[in-house]
Amino acid sequence: xxxxxKHPILVVDDEPDILFSLRALLRRDFEVYxxxxxxxxxxxxxxxxxxxxxxxQRMPEMTGTELxxxxxxxxSQAIRIIFTGYADIKAVIDAINHGQIYRYLTKPWDPDELRxxxxxxxxxxxxxxxREKLLRELRQPLxxxxxxxxxxxEGRFGELNPLGQAECERVCxxxxxxxxxAIKVEPGESESHEHPV
Amino acid sequence: MKVLLVDDDVLTRLVMQTHLxxxxxxxxxxxxxxxxxxxxxxxEFPIVISDWIMPEIDGVELIRRIRACPRPGYVYxxxxxAKSQREDLIAGMEAGADDFLSKPxxxxxxxxxxxxxxxIIRLEQTLVEQNRALREAQSALIQTEKLASLGQxxxxxxxxxxxxxxxVTNNLAVLRRDMMAxxxxxxxxxxxxxxxxxxxxxxxxxxxxxxxxxDLAFFQSHLPRLFDKTQAGLERVRDIVNNLRDFARLDExxxxxxxxxxxxxxxxxxxxxxLKKKQMHLxxxxxxxxxxPCQAGKINQVFLNILLNAVQACPTEGTIELHSRLLPGAQxxxxxxxxxxxxxxxxxxxxxxxxxxTKPLGEGTGLGLSVAYGIIKEHGGAIEVESQPGRGTTFRIxxxxxxxxxxxxxxxxxxxxx
Numbered sequence: 001x002x003x004x005x006k007h008p009i010l011v012v013d014d015e016p017d018i019l020f021s022l023r024a025l026l027r028r029d030f031e032v033y034x035x036x037x038x039x040x041x042x043x044x045x046x047x048x049x050x051x052x053x054x055x056x057q058r059m060p061e062m063t064g065t066e067l068x069x070x071x072x073x074x075x076s077q078a079i080r081i082i083f084t085g086y087a088d089i090k091a092v093i094d095a096i097n098h099g100q101i102y103r104y105l106t107k108p109w110d111p112d113e114l115r116x117x118x119x120x121x122x123x124x125x126x127x128x129x130x131r132e133k134l135l136r137e138l139r140q141p142l143x144x145x146x147x148x149x150x151x152x153x154e155g156r157f158g159e160l161n162p163l164g165q166a167e168c169e170r171v172c173x174x175x176x177x178x179x180x181x182a183i184k185v186e187p188g189e190s191e192s193h194e195h196p197v
Numbered sequence: 198m199k200v201l202l203v204d205d206d207v208l209t210r211l212v213m214q215t216h217l218x219x220x221x222x223x224x225x226x227x228x229x230x231x232x233x234x235x236x237x238x239x240x241e242f243p244i245v246i247s248d249w250i251m252p253e254i255d256g257v258e259l260i261r262r263i264r265a266c267p268r269p270g271y272v273y274x275x276x277x278x279a280k281s282q283r284e285d286l287i288a289g290m291e292a293g294a295d296d297f298l299s300k301p302x303x304x305x306x307x308x309x310x311x312x313x314x315x316x317i318i319r320l321e322q323t324l325v326e327q328n329r330a331l332r333e334a335q336s337a338l339i340q341t342e343k344l345a346s347l348g349q350x351x352x353x354x355x356x357x358x359x360x361x362x363x364x365v366t367n368n369l370a371v372l373r374r375d376m377m378a379x380x381x382x383x384x385x386x387x388x389x390x391x392x393x394x395x396x397x398x399x400x401x402x403x404x405x406x407x408x409x410x411x412d413l414a415f416f417q418s419h420l421p422r423l424f425d426k427t428q429a430g431l432e433r434v435r436d437i438v439n440n441l442r443d444f445a446r447l448d449e450x451x452x453x454x455x456x457x458x459x460x461x462x463x464x465x466x467x468x469x470x471x472l473k474k475k476q477m478h479l480x481x482x483x484x485x486x487x488x489x490p491c492q493a494g495k496i497n498q499v500f501l502n503i504l505l506n507a508v509q510a511c512p513t514e515g516t517i518e519l520h521s522r523l524l525p526g527a528q529x530x531x532x533x534x535x536x537x538x539x540x541x542x543x544x545x546x547x548x549x550x551x552x553x554x555t556k557p558l559g560e561g562t563g564l565g566l567s568v569a570y571g572i573i574k575e576h577g578g579a580i581e582v583e584s585q586p587g588r589g590t591t592f593r594i595x596x597x598x599x600x601x602x603x604x605x606x607x608x609x610x611x612x613x614x615x
C-alpha cells in the first residue's frame with residue numbers, strides 16, 4: 001500500500017505496552033496515532049483528520065464509551081471501535097445499542113481478525129465519505145435545476161400551459177425532497193451496525 | 198436387632214434364643230467361642246450375648262477379641278455367668294463386657310437387660326448418624342467457602358492476565374510477520390554471497406563464520422515451528438483464563454425458559470463424534486420436564502463438561518445413561534451415569550476444585566467440573582457425585598424451577614461489580 005493511501009487511525013489505551021504492540025502490528029497498513037487517555041485522544045482528534053478511533057473501555061478518568069460519546073458530539077466522522085475485556089461487556093452493549101460504536105473487539109484480540117476489522121471499518125469510512133461527497137456534489141446541479149424549474153414556472157422563459165405548470169410543481173417537489181435528504185447527512189452520523197455474537 | 202448368642206449348653210442356648218426371637222430379635226447362635234469369633238468376623242452384630250465359661254475361647258476372651266477388632270459401630274457385649282464375685286465382675290468388665298446376666302436365667306431380667314443394650318446401640322447409631330451429617334455439612338461449607346474465595350481470586354486474576362496476554366499475543370504476531378520479512382531479505386543477501394566474496398572477502402568470511410556458528414539454516418527452518426508452538430502455548434493460557442472467567446461468571450446473561458431434555462440431546466449431538474469413536478452405548482431415560490428458567494448456554498456447558506469426562510472415563514463400548522425427572526418441591530433432576538473407571542475416594546472431594554485434574558499434564562485444565570459447579574450454584578441448584586472405582590460414576594444435578602432472584606445483577610460471590 002502506498003504511503004499516501006494509509007488511513008490515519010487513533011488507538012487509545014491506558015497501557016503503553018498495548019499501544020506499543022498495536023502500533024507495531026498496524027504501522028504497515030495504517031498511519032497510527034496513539035493516546036494514553038481520553039483527554040489526549042480528543043486533543044489528537046482536533047489536530048489530525050482521524051478516520052478510525054479504537055479505544056479500550058476500561059480506563060481511569062474517561063472510559064472508552066464516554067470517549068466515543070464525546071467523539072460523536074464533535075465534527076469527527078471517525079469510525080468508532082471499542083476493545084474490551086469481558087467484565088465491561090454491559091457498558092459496551094449499551095453503547096452499541098445507542099449507535100455509538102461500529103464494532104467491538106474482545107481482549108485478547110486475534111491479530112489477523114483485528115486487521116480485518118480495521119480494514120473493513122476504513123472501507124466503511126471511505127464509503128461514508130464518498131456518499132457524502134456524492135450528495136454534496138449532487139447538491140449544486142440540483143439547486144441549479146431547481147432554480148431553472150422555478151424560473152420556468154414564473155414564466156421567465158415564456159407562458160406555460162396548465163399542464164406545464166403542474167409538471168413544474170411536481171419536479172420542484174421532487175428536487176426539494178432530494179435536497180432535504182442530502183442536507184440530512186450531517187457529519188458524524190452513522191447507523192448502528194451489526195451486533196457481535 | 199441382630200444378636201450373636203454364644204453358649205456351649207444347647208438347652209440354655211435354645212431357651213435364650215426363643216426369648217430373644219419372641220422379642221423381635223434376629224438371632225445367630227454359636228456353640229463355642231471359636232465358632233462365635235469366626236462368625237463375628239464376617240458379620241455385624243450390634244449385640245453379643247456370651248456364656249463365660251467355655252472350652253478354649255471363653256466369653257471373656259471372645260469379648261476381648263471383639264473389643265480389639267477395629268469396626269465402625271459399637272458392640273454391646275453381655276456375659277452370662279454364674280460367677281458373682283466382685284473380682285470376676287471386674288475381670289469381665291476389664292475385658293470389655295457391658296453387662297452381666299446371672300445364671301440361672303430370669304426371663305424378666307433378661308428382657309430388660311437386653312433392652313438396655315438395645316437402647317444404647319440405638320443411641321450410638323443416632324450419634325454416628327448425626328456425626329456423619331455434621332461432618333458432611335462442614336465439608337460442604339468448607340467447599341463452598343473455598344470455591345467462593347477461589348472464584349474471587351480467579352475473577353481478579355483473569356482480568357489482570359488479560360492485558361499482558363493481549364499484547365504478548367499481538368507482539369508474537371508482529372514478530373512472526375516482521376521476522377519472516379527480514380528472513381526474506383537475508384535470503385536475498387545470501388544469494389549474493391559468492392559475489393560478496395569477490396568484492397569483500399573479509400566481510401564474506403565473517404558473515405559465513407557467524408552463520409555457521411548460529412546454525413542459520415537450522416534457525417531458518419525452525420523459526421515457523423518456534424512461532425507456532427509459542428502461539429499454541431499462548432492460546433492455552435488464553436483458554437485457561439477464559440475458563441476461569443466462566444467459573445467466576447464475569448459476563449452477564451439472563452435466565453430464560455429452556456427444555457433441559459433438548460439441552461441434553463444437543464450436548465450429546467455435539468459429542469456425537471467422540472461417542473461414535475468409542476462405540477459408546479447411550480441409554481436415554483428422559484421424562485417430560487416443565488421449562489426450567491436458566492442460562493441455557495451455561496447449562497449446556499455443564500452437561501458438556503460432565504459428559505466429556507464420562508466419555509473419557511469409559512472403556513470402548515462403555516455405557517452412558519441419561520435420566521431426567523421432575524422432583525417434588527419444584528425442582529428437576531438430571532442424572533448422568535457412566536460405567537467407566539470411576540473416581541478414587543481420595544479424589545472425590547477434590548473433583549470440583551479448580552485446577553484439580555487426574556489427566557496427564559497439559560491434557561486437562563482441571564477447570565471443567567469447577568466451572569460446572571459454579572454454574573449450578575449460580576442457578577441455585579446442587580450438583581452431587583457418587584463413584585465406585587472400576588464401576589462408574591454418577592453425577593446428579595438438581596435445578597429449581599424458580600431461580601434465585603438475589604443473584605441477578607451480581608456475581609456469584611455476592612459482590613456487585615464496579
